[in-house]
Amino acid sequence: MPRKRKASISAPDSKTEESTEEAPPSKQARSETSQTHTMESYPASKVYRLIEPGPVLLVSTGSLTSNTHNIMTIGFHTMLQHDSPALIGACIGPWDASFESLKSLGECVLAVPDASIAEKVVDIGNCSGDEVDKWSTFKLDAVPAETVQAPLVGGPGVIANIECVVVDRRMVSKYNMWVLKAVRAWLNPELKGQARMFHHRGDGTFVVDGEVLNLQERMVKWKEFQD
Structure with a gap:
């Protein structure tokens, strides 16, 4: 934590009559005293975890x-x-075996897995498709999509599938960021009302969806996005 500065004290000028009123604090002093010192420093390189x-x-x-x-x-x-x-932005780089397929075909499917298969999902990310047939290794159901060549991911542990096409590649060379347009979406009716997505915290730990905070009545500016 930053240390508080000590106020410098100087003796009054002998030629000037000492004022009985305390001078108002300078703008800099007000800024320093108003800052909170309860926050701890955090590495900017790890803000993705926040x-x-x-x-x-x-x-x-x-x-x-x-x-x-x-x-x-x-x-x-x-x-x-x-x-x-x-539109969805997805970070997929040349270190991923899927990069060349996405580059050549310009299509993909984004599947939302349920927390019940979280360990399998992590294991899928721990190996490369250049070395392992992940579909058979992890017993995944490849289901024909309607508008793209890549398959949907079937099975009871998948919440949804989104068929996507690439619509903007301008950020790929610099940031490995693909802009995808959703052209078709599918939901698993067996998980309706029971699905639990899970979120990576950036350090190998995950948070699973839990309590739902319903503030739809207060979201008066965004009614068109509510069911």
Whole structure:
């Protein structure tokens, strides 16, 4: 924590009559005394642990019909636009085996896994599709999608699937950030009302969805986004 500065004390000028009123604090002094000292310093390089975006996802790429489909785990992604169309930013780099498939085909599927298969999802992210057939190794169901070549991820532990196409590659070379447009979405009816997404905290620990805080009545500015 930063140390408080000690106020400098100087003797009054002998030629000047000592004032009986205390001088108002300077702007700098007010700023220093108003700062809180209860916060601890935190490394700026680790802020991703403070604002991790959304739930952990599975990303399906390649083509199911040509048996080139692969799957990976991702934690860095964010919504960019609500609708018309819905846009999603996803960080997928050349260190990922799925990178070349996404680059060549410009399509993928984002699958939202339930917390019940969290360990499997982590294991999927611990190996490369260049070395392991993840679909068979982890007993994943590859289901034909409607609009893209990559398969949906089936099974009771998957909450939803979002078919996506790449619509902007301008940030890929600099940030490995792909802008995806959602073109079709699917929900697992068996998990309706029971699904629990899980979120990576950036350090190998996760938070699972729990209590729902319903403030829809107060969100008067955003009624069009409520059911």
